Amino acid sequence: MFKKILIANRGEIAVRVMRACREMGIQTVAVYSDADRTSLHVRYADEAVHIGPSPSTRSYLRIDRVIEAARRSRAEAIHPGYGFLAENPDLARACTKAGIVFIGPTAEAMELMGSKTASRHAAIASKLPVVPGTDRNLESLDEVKRLAEKIGFPVMLKAAAGGGGKGLRKVESAAELESAYRTARSEAQNAFNDPSVYLEKYIEQPRHVEIQVLGDHHGNLIYLGERECSLQRRHQKVVEECPSPLVDEDLRRRMGETAVRIAALAGYTNAGTVEFLVDRDRNFYFLEMNTRLQVEHPVTELVTGVDLVKAQLRIAAGERLTLRQEDIRMRGWAIECRIYAEDPANSFFPSPGLITYLRPPSGPGVRVDSGSYVGWRVPLEYDPLLAKLVVYGDSRASAIARLERALVEYEVSGIRTNIPFFRSVAAHPDFIAGRLDTGFIDRFLADGFPRREMPEPEAQLVAMLVAALESRREAAGAVTPVPATNAWKTGGRESLLSSWPARR
Amino acid sequence: MFKKILIANRGEIAVRVMRACREMGIQTVAVYSDADRTSLHVRYADEAVHIGPSPSTRSYLRIDRVIEAARRSRAEAIHPGYGFLAENPDLARACTKAGIVFIGPTAEAMELMGSKTASRHAAIASKLPVVPGTDRNLESLDEVKRLAEKIGFPVMLKAAAGGGGKGLRKVESAAELESAYRTARSEAQNAFNDPSVYLEKYIEQPRHVEIQVLGDHHGNLIYLGERECSLQRRHQKVVEECPSPLVDEDLRRRMGETAVRIAALAGYTNAGTVEFLVDRDRNFYFLEMNTRLQVEHPVTELVTGVDLVKAQLRIAAGERLTLRQEDIRMRGWAIECRIYAEDPANSFFPSPGLITYLRPPSGPGVRVDSGSYVGWRVPLEYDPLLAKLVVYGDSRASAIARLERALVEYEVSGIRTNIPFFRSVAAHPDFIAGRLDTGFIDRFLADGFPRREMPEPEAQLVAMLVAALESRREAAGAVTPVPATNAWKTGGRESLLSSWPARR
Amino acid sequence: MKLNFRLHAGNEVQDRALALGSLPSPRAQSGRLEIQAGGKTAQADWAEISPGTYSILLGEHSWDVRIEKQPGEAAGSATVYIVLLGARAYRLELANPRRRRRAEAAGAHEGPQEILAPMPGRIVKVLAAEGSEVQQGESLLVIEAMKMQNEIRAPRTGKVERIYVAEGAGVETGARLLRLV
């Protein structure tokens, strides 16, 4: 096993990886930018190397500095986390060149699977199910028109180099096609410096289900059940669970075996995730492969009992998988919520700043993976993921009851978070019934947040009393976060909220 | 199932029970004394009834007030937690009389099992193994002498009504017997208002292993594996684990079946624990039965996957156990540390006061059951248990590595806790090797705390630097917790520490 | 004293009044109050647990409440709060007669309106031009913070009189962005 590794990331995932290292007796090296001197991953590491100013393009995205930091600290391997350089084959190649182990798949596997069109092409060639559409970039509007007619509307235009919901465009009819094509290409150009787009059948009320795989360097490749990731906002996952309410033993086996075949096409090693869309008739279609550890890996860990980060480290060190497919048993149910520094009552605007109070939930079946602490100033420069709340119960019903309990316990001050929003989601009848699809959150938000329920009389009294008590401070001239006169009017917020579904 | 129950307790266990209730949709009623108005259990409950001034004899121990609170709030049942009235058959009887369900065994079962001599007598009558000794109170010194000679020294004198290590006396030889007998009777009189003592063979380096049982009102009685509770200080458990490193499948089955037979003698229902001493040759002897939920129940929950509090509620509501003996499977390893408000570097003196900072550990395999929060003033009046840190891993080695990791993460300011002490325990070779017995902690403390290791040069530098930085405040005249002149001298503390093993 | 509240639930709005002896001192952290609303009287035992978190005992009912003041103010210069009661969130406005009078005297509600930054960030796009007419809901500019682009929209129909910020500029919460007349 490695004696020392470098973690080329920040935030909760850097801490997550370091926790595994500490438990395995592996020394850790953090890298950090100016904004992150007192961030938890720096405090948590045995060594910390400064790699540049706050913007990630000048620090966390600099392969040369990451490699140099690893060299100087004599780290034997680099764990990339997710995001930043995690799916950049150039880092994997630079590692190889520097004689450092990259904790992930080979650059070649990453390249094949990282391109949606290439991976799609490979899947089609092996007769594996993909969403009907093109398997290559579309070069003219004529071609787009012809193919869209063939597949049948609605269709989706997608950026070939895309991810994170950018460069996605749903097209309802032939009339919209020309303008949608132009916009999609221009967005793709802006976001990824590559205008290539491709076309797919739009699946109505699709569910997003993904399969976790693990492969070692000795030819063993297994799947570890599925995750349901249908709850998304702005095409970003916000709630994930394992198992999926949709998937039964048979479907799990078929999807799992397909995922393993897809991973095998690339000679895939280490942890990876094969994403599928599942339609209302439970047909599944290969979507893409994520060649890294996923944000939502804890739900799989809780249900299978396998520590995926420790497995990654062992695989990268050349060890054989000791788990065979038949050893993977699912027990219970896990649900994750991504806790963001954003204000759900104010258009989900980001909310960086000083954390002044924190009472994370705990007790039976609650896990919090966090990179924050009281006294830490959440920086403006990076994504707003503060922590992941993961609950575990013996059934979906008990996991949901626990989720609601944990969310009500979760207290954060100084900044705003989406915790109040999740409380409403956890109490929603469709969520409780497992009626999930990727449009759920948008439909939910169409009703506004806070939701349309008048409190009962006693709750009204309590709410008014607490507002009265809270107003003591203001009356006495205490600091208010925004100047009180001529402020950005609530009316504006209201209209933003009610116009929400129309926005991308 | 109940619609509303009252929890006749405070602190972490009251919150633990309320968490289960909230997840099951049961309304909760807290009771509280003057000192506990802002305690977490009051905040957590749906209703809260004030039952008296701070001393527990005038509040939490007042059966009449607890019953009256339950009546007034229309609670259908009372959960007693542990401690306070949990093993008082009078509460169970008062509940029955008031038409309220007592969440625990019957008063009769509690009485039979609550008396050590009565339960011992019953076990002997059924030919179940007990520690060699008397099965009744000893009425004269002559009788004590005769029996001690018969059993062979060393022997233990124990208070018949005892518990918590009070009224215990080890006697090495006949010469010590007379004075030990007098002291034990006088201590028993003082502590329990009952001078009765009995005599037992002293087991060398004994291990304390207990079996969890659950019985319903339909004749089903099962065991849920064992807990190892050998790490004790002042005869109080401080670290517990499940399973026991000592116990194999065969021993578990034999101890489990014995425990079920003992519980059956009393027609036992609800959750209970059968305690055994295990000697160096792995012979086990029935010691006593605890007729309530144990502090350390979470380790069993993590390893068996059974929520014991929810099981208690279902049993009390008259439901049948859905688990059969063959359904109970142990998976992984769990260890609990009891986090106390006490100062390990200062004779473990209690440390009540305001909690000014708290960063509980989290991440994979960590559970914290706590009744405290930042801004809460830990009261002087009650026992110093702040929280229970429970870790879970796939093996004992991984659980210990995780325990050390979690303890290092755990940060508490404002008051002192025994966390630094546990860090040293978790790193101790005998603990890691599973060489546990009830004398472990005393031997460990004989070396003093902090331990006898000089830091390596870089650590020395860091320690000095941090002390220098910390001294800035003092130099500037900031508040020090104790007046600086003529203070209770460190020399005193030192002598206390080095004299520690000689103290009871 | 009497405090006037407006409770919101979607489009539904209800006005309520709360009567209490007097507001506790800003320094008090706990106490008892007699409160009246809707013709009913109740005894409240309150304690401030941490900033924005209160424990309320109303009779023997226990409420653990979190309250967050929203930036800005509602029509009529009320203070806007989001109150979290267990899993539920409610929006509530506390009327401030003094402020309202001030605002009315200044004619602020009818007159020009400064649009302030609701968060710190960087201006990545200015979509409106000085002098242009904008419709309610129209995007005025885009602020980037925490890797997210956030559109600031017109709270009402009007004319952009002045734009205070340029693309690429960094802004703090509450910074003036533009002026709508």
Add this chain to the structure above:
Amino acid sequence: MKLNFRLHAGNEVQDRALALGSLPSPRAQSGRLEIQAGGKTAQADWAEISPGTYSILLGEHSWDVRIEKQPGEAAGSATVYIVLLGARAYRLELANPRRRRRAEAAGAHEGPQEILAPMPGRIVKVLAAEGSEVQQGESLLVIEAMKMQNEIRAPRTGKVERIYVAEGAGVETGARLLRLV
């Protein structure tokens, strides 16, 4: 400036000196320092994370350190700290020359000694009598707090000159319990 430390490990004791430019201001929360000890020089980047918790970068080595000042003071009027470095705890005394001089001038170390309450609690037993001779380690009185009885023992051999507290009395941390001469 130079600070003198005494490091304890069981019975082993080592004296060390730390040289640094000057102590940062009590209000500073982070900074850089050049420090010297044992003939070696190091660059330290420090940040106070929360009360008693520091993040130190010594070169590129990261240390997350917790420090707790112990009540009372050591012989020679030093301040006693427990420093927690990961799983390890160390005891360390920081000499305070000014205090030492004061103490020596007053002859405090040789003369009478006030025994103070190390915790708040209730006096449940007074075991010594005024005027009695006590041996080092002998129990003087018992304080109950948090359901535990805690014996206060004589830090040295001497005579109990005065007892300030009676059985049943409540005491705060630092309250005078008795005077040893």
